Amino acid sequence: MFDPVEKLAAFTRFPSVSADPAFQSGMEGARDFIASLLADSGFTVEVVPTPLHPIVLAKRDGDPTWPHVIIYGHYDVQPPDPLNLWQTAPFEPAVRDGRMYGRGAADNKGPLMVHLAAAVKVLRENPDLPLRITFLVEGEEEIGSPSFLPFLQERRRELAADFVLLSDTGSPNAEQIVITTGLRGIVAGEIEVIGPRSDLHSGVHGGAVYNPIQALAELCAGLHGPDGRVNVPGFYDAVLGVEDWEREELSRLGVSKETYRAFLGVNGFFKNDGYSPFELVRFQPTLEFNGIFGGYQGEGSKTVIPSRAGAKFSCRLVPDQDPIVIVELLEKTLRERCPPEVELRLRFGHRGAPYLVVPPGRSNTPADQPPTLARAFATAERAVARQFGKPPLFLREGGSVPIIADFKRELGLDSLMIGLFLPEDNLHAPNESFHLGVMAKGIEVSASILRSVAGAD
Numbered sequence: 001m002f003d004p005v006e007k008l009a010a011f012t013r014f015p016s017v018s019a020d021p022a023f024q025s026g027m028e029g030a031r032d033f034i035a036s037l038l039a040d041s042g043f044t045v046e047v048v049p050t051p052l053h054p055i056v057l058a059k060r061d062g063d064p065t066w067p068h069v070i071i072y073g074h075y076d077v078q079p080p081d082p083l084n085l086w087q088t089a090p091f092e093p094a095v096r097d098g099r100m101y102g103r104g105a106a107d108n109k110g111p112l113m114v115h116l117a118a119a120v121k122v123l124r125e126n127p128d129l130p131l132r133i134t135f136l137v138e139g140e141e142e143i144g145s146p147s148f149l150p151f152l153q154e155r156r157r158e159l160a161a162d163f164v165l166l167s168d169t170g171s172p173n174a175e176q177i178v179i180t181t182g183l184r185g186i187v188a189g190e191i192e193v194i195g196p197r198s199d200l201h202s203g204v205h206g207g208a209v210y211n212p213i214q215a216l217a218e219l220c221a222g223l224h225g226p227d228g229r230v231n232v233p234g235f236y237d238a239v240l241g242v243e244d245w246e247r248e249e250l251s252r253l254g255v256s257k258e259t260y261r262a263f264l265g266v267n268g269f270f271k272n273d274g275y276s277p278f279e280l281v282r283f284q285p286t287l288e289f290n291g292i293f294g295g296y297q298g299e300g301s302k303t304v305i306p307s308r309a310g311a312k313f314s315c316r317l318v319p320d321q322d323p324i325v326i327v328e329l330l331e332k333t334l335r336e337r338c339p340p341e342v343e344l345r346l347r348f349g350h351r352g353a354p355y356l357v358v359p360p361g362r363s364n365t366p367a368d369q370p371p372t373l374a375r376a377f378a379t380a381e382r383a384v385a386r387q388f389g390k391p392p393l394f395l396r397e398g399g400s401v402p403i404i405a406d407f408k409r410e411l412g413l414d415s416l417m418i419g420l421f422l423p424e425d426n427l428h429a430p431n432e433s434f435h436l437g438v439m440a441k442g443i444e445v446s447a448s449i450l451r452s453v454a455g456a457d
């Protein structure tokens, strides 16, 4: 018997934090676990080495004329800290109030288990199902998937497929599921401002030098205009408009601004230039500061001019912004604006392109898509309505899964993304959990999709 909840608990027990080498054995544990589970479920498994964390590739081959679905997921998770804020330990999964608590239970072990349980179910019901399935489970998603693109390029031929199926995105609540039609891209970077060759006494030298914290703060503050928009010339040039059907879908979200404000625990929303907060996170790009450092951080005060200061930032990009162009614009703007009295060092990290899929039948400008994809979308819509009691909304998402754009660019594959995270799941935060009711219904939805693509519904 394949008990998805029990399997999820076992999977979540492995501390597979890709960002921190101290968790290497947890990475190996999670990878071996998912590889064995796929092998035990009848798939032919290959663990593909990469410079960092291997990719698990598991196939159910068949007649080359059968449809072929790729199911994507990731076995790595975010670091669990701050540990003291967890009610139960992050890697000791516990079920409370119909949720499985644990780091990675939602992002992405639970949703991956949904699709695996569905595949096991449909193949058990129909061992001759005319469908090829390939699971691709990577271990570097939370650190920007550095090995995934070279892998796709190398395996281009065997990964020729009809579409990609995954659940690594969200929905507003357990009754209203979203089929994700777009993802934001990302560019992450670090600004460092270097001043005097060493920390200085702020009395002896204060006034004579440009304080690096001040220069950094001015640079950072200049990156947004008074209207709240990103103040980097050219930043918005490639931003696509929003289609009417997208606005209509968003109007059905069923979440009020006040509910969202209270959920966030803020006094009000950021200046918005006429956009609602719901539009901003889905349709507009951002530049956010993720960390800032410099000078004395200890108890009390210290009269010092620090020799350097820095900030980490990331931009979320929307279609058709190009991460390479955005990096160039940021470089140029920051170099031009940095005062000559200090030195500027810029480093760029993650880069991922935004993604947009036109749900078949919705747009005025229909895309050229394989009939299997249209069928999968239509079945997903019906199955979500049946299982969850309401038809899904087709909406773009604020988060990023950069490899989804790579699938499109490299292999021409679109993705069907069933949003299974809920706002209460606490992704990347303490007390992450996955809703087990959503899990059970999600399995039925995924099973319907697989049957329908195989023509067996």
Ligand code: BES
Pocket: 107, 108, 141, 142, 143, 144, 145, 168, 169, 170, 186, 350, 352, 397, 398, 399, 400, 401, 402, 421, 427
């Ligand atoms: N599953 C998330 C992305 C996500 C979260 C999509 C919530 C929709 C709703 C994914 O694992 C993730 O966190 N991605 C990173 C990508 C980055 C590390 C390149 C992100 O969005 O910050």
Ligand code: ZN
Pocket: 074, 107, 108, 141, 168
């Ligand atoms: Zn994820």
